[in-house]
Amino acid sequence: MSDNDSNTDHPQAGCRRLILTPPVGWRGTDAPDTESEILRQLAPGTVLMMGDNPALPRMPARPRLLDFFKYRITDITFRHLLTSGKRALDAGEDDKVVLACLLHDIANGMLLRTDHGYWGAQMIAPYVDEEVAWAVENHQALRYYADESVGYKYPDSYVRFFGPDYSPPEYIRVAAEAARKHRWYMSSRLVTLYDIYFFEKSEPIELEIFTDIIGRHFREPKEGLGFDGSRVAHMWRTAIWPNNSL
Numbered sequence: 001m002s003d004n005d006s007n008t009d010h011p012q013a014g015c016r017r018l019i020l021t022p023p024v025g026w027r028g029t030d031a032p033d034t035e036s037e038i039l040r041q042l043a044p045g046t047v048l049m050m051g052d053n054p055a056l057p058r059m060p061a062r063p064r065l066l067d068f069f070k071y072r073i074t075d076i077t078f079r080h081l082l083t084s085g086k087r088a089l090d091a092g093e094d095d096k097v098v099l100a101c102l103l104h105d106i107a108n109g110m111l112l113r114t115d116h117g118y119w120g121a122q123m124i125a126p127y128v129d130e131e132v133a134w135a136v137e138n139h140q141a142l143r144y145y146a147d148e149s150v151g152y153k154y155p156d157s158y159v160r161f162f163g164p165d166y167s168p169p170e171y172i173r174v175a176a177e178a179a180r181k182h183r184w185y186m187s188s189r190l191v192t193l194y195d196i197y198f199f200e201k202s203e204p205i206e207l208e209i210f211t212d213i214i215g216r217h218f219r220e221p222k223e224g225l226g227f228d229g230s231r232v233a234h235m236w237r238t239a240i241w242p243n244n245s246l
């Protein structure tokens with residue numbers, strides 16, 4: 001909820017804007033269901049949030065990939081993606097693997113957590129080589145399964161995150177098994193190898209080190225991400241306007 005009377009260059013200027021939290025953000029949590037309470041507050045001058053939220057940095061009219069990194073991805077995921085991409089870059093991996101590492105958690109960084117590999121792969125699919133989207137999709141399942149041949153073990157962080165006895169659901173097991181037999185297996189496996197969680201602050205990594213790779217391998221739509229009429233444009237728009245009521 002925000003009072004933004006001074007934001008005259010934003011839509012709904014002068015109004016008190018109310019934000020409805022998406023069901024996936026609160027169902028099953030301790031957070032209360034505020035929908036009826038919010039709707040009760042509607043009155044002349046008090047509206048449901050639509051369009052640019054003055055509490056967020058405004059995106060350019062034709063946003064490019066790195067604008068989402070700069071203005072929308074959460075801090076931890078921002079550092080995590082840059083670190084993964086840089087590790088792959090420093091290891092001399094090919095461009096497609098570096099790009100997949102840089103983008104692998106883009107969905108949980110700015111959209112949704114559940115099934116983040118699938119959401120992320122869909123978001124980027126129109127703009128990258130099929131192999132990159134495939135690697136992003138499948139890293140989600142492959143993360144749960146060791147591959148000693150490349151020194152990849154079940155992550156300690158997953159023991160901490162999910163408990164020592166957690167085992168992934170059947171659809172993940174099936175996906176990982178299929179991925180292992182696929183010709184692009186190693187691309188996705190390398191994403192898991194450079195997919196290391198850390199929560200301490202570290203030396204900042206300049207986004208610009210990825211500019212060339214993005215330029216060569218990410219087809220930025222001229223209308224901007226979210227406005228090119230693609231099948232996934234709505235996902236990018238959702239990241240631009242995460243608080244829209246509808």
Ligand SMILES: [Fe+2]
Nearest residue numbers: 104105139140
């Ligand atoms: Fe991930």
Ligand SMILES: [Fe+2]
Nearest residue numbers: 080104105195
């Ligand atoms: Fe990750």
